Amino acid sequence: MPRIAGLLVATLFLSSLAAQAQDESPPRFEFSSLQHEYVAERVAGDLSQPVAIEFLPDGKALVGQRNLGIVSVIDFSDGSRKDVTGLPKLAVYSDAGIHDLELHPDFADNGWVYVSYSVGEEIHSSVALDRFHLDGTRASDQQRLFTADAYTEEAYHQGGRIGFHEGHVYLSLGDRQHREMSQDNSNHAGTIVRLLADGKVPDDNPFVGVKAERGEDPRPEIWSSGHRNPQGLAFHPETGELWSHEHGPRGGDELNRVTRGGNYGWPTISFGLEYDGGPIGMGITRKEGMEQPAWVWVPSIAPSDLLIYTGDAFPGWKGSFFTGSLAKTHLNRLVLREGSVVAEERLANNVLGRIRSLAVDRRGLIYLGSDTGTIWRISPLP
Amino acid sequence: MPRIAGLLVATLFLSSLAAQAQDESPPRFEFSSLQHEYVAERVAGDLSQPVAIEFLPDGKALVGQRNLGIVSVIDFSDGSRKDVTGLPKLAVYSDAGIHDLELHPDFADNGWVYVSYSVGEEIHSSVALDRFHLDGTRASDQQRLFTADAYTEEAYHQGGRIGFHEGHVYLSLGDRQHREMSQDNSNHAGTIVRLLADGKVPDDNPFVGVKAERGEDPRPEIWSSGHRNPQGLAFHPETGELWSHEHGPRGGDELNRVTRGGNYGWPTISFGLEYDGGPIGMGITRKEGMEQPAWVWVPSIAPSDLLIYTGDAFPGWKGSFFTGSLAKTHLNRLVLREGSVVAEERLANNVLGRIRSLAVDRRGLIYLGSDTGTIWRISPLP
Numbered sequence: 002m003p004r005i006a007g008l009l010v011a012t013l014f015l016s017s018l019a020a021q022a023q024d025e026s027p028p029r030f031e032f033s034s035l036q037h038e039y040v041a042e043r044v045a046g047d048l049s050q051p052v053a054i055e056f057l058p059d060g061k062a063l064v065g066q067r068n069l070g071i072v073s074v075i076d077f078s079d080g081s082r083k084d085v086t087g088l089p090k091l092a093v094y095s096d097a098g099i100h101d102l103e104l105h106p107d108f109a110d111n112g113w114v115y116v117s118y119s120v121g122e123e124i125h126s127s128v129a130l131d132r133f134h135l136d137g138t139r140a141s142d143q144q145r146l147f148t149a150d151a152y153t154e155e156a157y158h159q160g161g162r163i164g165f166h167e168g169h170v171y172l173s174l175g176d177r178q179h180r181e182m183s184q185d186n187s188n189h190a191g192t193i194v195r196l197l198a199d200g201k202v203p204d205d206n207p208f209v210g211v212k213a214e215r216g217e218d219p220r221p222e223i224w225s226s227g228h229r230n231p232q233g234l235a236f237h238p239e240t241g242e243l244w245s246h247e248h249g250p251r252g253g254d255e256l257n258r259v260t261r262g263g264n265y266g267w268p269t270i271s272f273g274l275e276y277d278g279g280p281i282g283m284g285i286t287r288k289e290g291m292e293q294p295a296w297v298w299v300p301s302i303a304p305s306d307l308l309i310y311t312g313d314a315f316p317g318w319k320g321s322f323f324t325g326s327l328a329k330t331h332l333n334r335l336v337l338r339e340g341s342v343v344a345e346e347r348l349a350n351n352v353l354g355r356i357r358s359l360a361v362d363r364r365g366l367i368y369l370g371s372d373t374g375t376i377w378r379i380s381p382l383p
Numbered sequence: 384m385p386r387i388a389g390l391l392v393a394t395l396f397l398s399s400l401a402a403q404a405q406d407e408s409p410p411r412f413e414f415s416s417l418q419h420e421y422v423a424e425r426v427a428g429d430l431s432q433p434v435a436i437e438f439l440p441d442g443k444a445l446v447g448q449r450n451l452g453i454v455s456v457i458d459f460s461d462g463s464r465k466d467v468t469g470l471p472k473l474a475v476y477s478d479a480g481i482h483d484l485e486l487h488p489d490f491a492d493n494g495w496v497y498v499s500y501s502v503g504e505e506i507h508s509s510v511a512l513d514r515f516h517l518d519g520t521r522a523s524d525q526q527r528l529f530t531a532d533a534y535t536e537e538a539y540h541q542g543g544r545i546g547f548h549e550g551h552v553y554l555s556l557g558d559r560q561h562r563e564m565s566q567d568n569s570n571h572a573g574t575i576v577r578l579l580a581d582g583k584v585p586d587d588n589p590f591v592g593v594k595a596e597r598g599e600d601p602r603p604e605i606w607s608s609g610h611r612n613p614q615g616l617a618f619h620p621e622t623g624e625l626w627s628h629e630h631g632p633r634g635g636d637e638l639n640r641v642t643r644g645g646n647y648g649w650p651t652i653s654f655g656l657e658y659d660g661g662p663i664g665m666g667i668t669r670k671e672g673m674e675q676p677a678w679v680w681v682p683s684i685a686p687s688d689l690l691i692y693t694g695d696a697f698p699g700w701k702g703s704f705f706t707g708s709l710a711k712t713h714l715n716r717l718v719l720r721e722g723s724v725v726a727e728e729r730l731a732n733n734v735l736g737r738i739r740s741l742a743v744d745r746r747g748l749i750y751l752g753s754d755t756g757t758i759w760r761i762s763p764l765p
Contacts, residue, residue: 034682035633035634035655035656035681035682036634036656251417252417252418272718272725272726273417274417274418287720293720293721293725294725295723295725296725296726297718297725297726298726299417299718299726299727299728300416300417300728336654336679336681338669338675339675341677341723341724342723342724342725343654343675343676343677343678343679343724344654344678344679344680344681345681345727346681346682
């Protein structure tokens with residue numbers, strides 16, 4: 002029975018593709034791995050850097066196209082798409098644009114969608130968090146919740162992943178290619194900030210009311226610091242722990258378990274090297290008062306998005322940490338035990354392009370947004 | 384200066400090869416990695432499965448040729464070799480032969496060499512530990528220290544790695560392809576045993592004097608159990624911890640920190656699967672009273688030999704755990720922090736053949752014995 006259903010879906014899907022396809026890659030690939038045989042099927046195409054995939058209550062998905070600044074609603078059952086109207090033009094330049102989308106946990110009741118994106122101009126840019134009401138494909142009531150005090154003349158290392166947990170919204174922010182800013186908590190660069198859902202600062206943030214011994218006081222929005230360019234953020238569905246990964250220098254991409262007030266060391270400590278091979282900072286990998294990563298990808302994979310899988314479709318992958326790899330073009334799977342990584346597996350290696358975003362539907366099927374402009378759905382083969 | 388010396392060595396080495404070379408692969412490969420650029424140079428050839436490389440006080444090396452049952456003394460400065468005489472013919476068949484060589488820590492004074500190897504016949508085989516005096520290339524005074532009560536009609540899964548620590552000698556033993564034997568401590572299959580240097584049983588072994596509630600009593604030689612096919616064993620030079628890795632089923636190769644009396648779970652728990660893809664045993668990966676691995680290679684790499692590096696030649700690799708990969712033909716490097724693996728790097732990938740043995744010389748250069756019959760020396764490039 003599952004096999005027949007799968008074939009039916011594939012047939013419908015292929016006929017819809019025939020009408021609209023512009024992607025030239027085949028629409029279907031089969032793979033094997035340790036625990037599962039699986040198939041990747043193209044369920045949407047002709048996108049540009051699909052950076053965020055968020056399922057709506059009706060089963061359609063909200064998709065952010067990073068370097069177009071467009072938010073779309075896509076029906077993966079037929080690949081049809083409508084762009085959201087009523088959003089102002091978002092800043093789009095080089096490494097910037099939309100960074101993430103996230104539905105409020107009570108979206109079904111309140112209709113709030115959160116979006117992080119670049120603000121300012123290419124030579125004077127930062128990252129902001131807005132929310133807006135979404136009704137069908139119409140946006141309204143857009144509100145600015147937070148603008149990072151992390152303006153630099155570089156358009157890179159913006160971070161920008163959003164996560165919700167227990168009434169709070171978290172936002173990751175890159176070092177803006179001014180690494181020294183990551184160890185200076187009087188700005189927001191290289192931090193993860195924590196806000197109430199309306200953008201206000203929670204009273205119990207670690208730096209609320211803290212006075213600097215010298216220089217400017219730390220920003221009360223900061224939850225953790227010493228990050229480089231965090232483009233993955235997820236709360237563990239079972240433990241409630243916050244996990245984040247970040248692009249490091251050459252060889253220094255890190256996965257971190259993020260704790261309240263933790264300093265993740267960049268650029269003082271790092272497993273990576275300068276791109277010319279020289280040491281970073283003091284060339285050390287640990288220091289008192291700075292946190293150690295749970296995992297370092299060597300060589301770097303350029304991780305994007307983070308999904309802690311608890312779906313039913315792939316029982317062998319329950320609890321796994323999935324990350325898209327931009328540079329090494331695969332779906333990266335880490336197996337953890339008591340907070341330590343005990344295994345790494347590389348799935349769909351070198352086939353689906355630079356994997357930029359991840360999502361899971363109610364059935365537990367996994368969706369990958371690729372820089373080829375495609376969204377792939379991963380289903381188990383019977 | 385190091386460059387000139389390196390070129391001189393290479394020249395000498397090449398001329399010696401010209402006289403005797405039968406290997407057809409190029410004698411030199413350069414590689415880059417995160418922390419080090421390095422070169423692999425062939426320093427010995429025309430061997431058969433060099434399973435163990437042990438440096439002698441005079442700088443020459445004792446090399447065991449697994450499936451020939453021959454122990455040789457090789458001078459890596461010119462590739463010259465003399466076979467050790469006075470050793471009886473060792474049992475050689477299919478997956479069996481010499482498993483390891485190890486010098487007594489006081490070898491310079493007492494001249495004892497320890498050797499593990501297959502005993503019996505192909506259809507009735509086990510593993511034994513002997514020692515003999517070595518004087519130049521002449522062996523004498525061969526003594527049987529231990530014969531594993533692990534006879535089966537299969538010649539596979541023999542384990543056989545030797546390690547010394549604080550006056551004790553340890554020997555790893557495979558499950559002999561009778562997996563149920565690994566959870567039955569009334570035999571030695573699937574265990575690591577611990578002996579005094581003369582083969583006697585230490586009083587403080589975990590099962591000394593222990594009586595079984597039913598069935599036969601556990602063997603007093605056993606230090607740990609529940610192993611599958613451990614072909615790597617090393618004591619950490621700084622912490623004194625015992626580490627071992629083992630060939631698992633499909634996808635279940637493990638690295639374990641081995642503790643006194645620990646049960647490593649095979650075949651009750653495993654991260655791997657049957658080769659046909661089905662679950663192992665109960666299909667679970669953890670159980671009360673059984674130890675969790677520190678690392679699982681997915682997919683399997685077929686690990687051979689284990690070297691915890693503390694040399695000076697490669698400062699960026701200090702503390703790394705090196706393992707040869709037979710199936711994936713690379714030098715596997717794991718980085719650990721507080722007992723957890725935080726990074727994996729694959730060196731010399733798919734170039735040097737099936738890496739079966741590892742050693743390090745006084746300068747910190749690394750030697751790889753490959754099933755191509757070659758011993759490669761790894762040196763840093765300036």
